[in-house]
Amino acid sequence: MNNLNDLDRVAKSITELKEKVPLVQCITNYVTINDCANILLAFGASPAMCEAYDEVFNFVKLSSALYINVGTLTKEQEEAAVLASISAKMNNIPVVLDPVACGAIPRKLSVINRIFELGRVDIIKGNIGEIKFLAGEASKVRGVDSLENSEGALESCIRLANKLNCVVVATGKEDFITDGKRSAAIQNGTEMLTKVTGSGCMLGALCGGMAGSCEDKFIAAVAAVLSMNIAGEGAYEEAKVPGTFKVKLMDHIYCLSEEKLKEEGKVIWK
Template identity: 70%
Template sequence: MNTLNEVSNVLTKIREKNPLVHCITNHVTINDCANILLAYGASPAMCEAYDEVFDFVKISNALYINLGTLNKEQETSVILAAESAKIHSIPVILDPVACAAIPRKIDVINRIFQVGKVDIIKGNTGEINFLAGKNADVKGVDSLDGSEGALDSCITLAKKYNCTVAASGEEDFITDGKNSAIIQNNTKMLTKVTGAGCMLGALCGAAAGAFENKFIATVAAILSMNIAGEEAFKEAKAPGSFRVKLIDSIYELTEEKLRKGGKIIWK
């Protein structure tokens, strides 16, 4: 049985290891992703140049690929980086932003899986439902899908790609195809700041770079984000101040806060 003790220990491992997380992410939230990684105890590198990514991946502890503002160089870079990660056994976190709205994204995702191996897929419920072959209700990069059927979609993808899959929403669903968790911590204020999902993907990279069990690592990263969001909302009731306090709350996280505050249903 998975426990909050095991999940909370991931935070200590991150701060002990200070994992180098190679991020190829969208340009809207690149600064927030870097800062939240630093606050979490990781070391961010926002390296996306095609001529550099192959070599940089092999010195990293994790690769985070976010398809949010995918330009042509990023497209070639993420494919090359994914190939390098497979060669050098570096864990990969894929954030399939807007895959349900923009068909080109699926072509890139398929290419990533052809040349590499993804360890964690982290998306919103609409993106995960779409990748699982279901109808998805989306508005651009945002999901309008509810929680119903989200865990089944995660399990379908986890088994298809032999990886951990997480669908974020009012509840968060995580599975590796055998073990599953539903996280019920949340605050709606996370939907009022740009890039909360991108920052969450970056945290998954930090956890995956420091902890061998990718299912537990993903649970830890998502629980960290949600508890930090709840903590931030206690002091910041508007989006601007909340965004700043969110990063502060990530920095102020402790194992005790995760253990005492975590609301997880294990399946």
């Protein structure tokens, strides 16, 4: 059963984002950079795809949040991501980290560790395989994809959240969010989100938007995941094929409202 007070807070945060129009600096992968920019705009945020090493430190100071995605990590991106996270720590700017393929490519873990050592991370958003890997557990991955089911996922999230003192989001057939004390499982969504490139990256960007406008990062992460999943359900009702679905997904993100989240949200609070 939903905790209406928490669901009300989640829904209200959508309106607050649109009022604040947070500026989200994105250092993200080249496969989905345009998707991330457009979904932030549709959501009501302002994207800035600033990743040049000589620019990121100062640009973070202007931003409401920083989103780091290590999916197609170039050497300049690597150094820029670490430097930007240092600036975020110094200037109290929230950071969302998307550890794409960290379980498949060892170099990514070393970059993630540098970000945690030198900078800050407020929200980690990954698939279940990536989260289990970061929690120090055996995980099944294939490139950027997780082969894990939901068994033990929430427990892994809680361990990682307590270890790193941040909010953890694990996506799968059921999505889990926790700050180590409060937890939520979201049962909205559609399998069609796995049939288009960039749904995970776009969700990471939405987490950045919410982190930049909502003080409670647990509520922020729940709002981002719930928004993506409800928009996905609405898009799938209108489009049963991937190409049209992706266009409709953007439309439904744009049309989200407090009322829709409260009426359709399937959140189990734990």
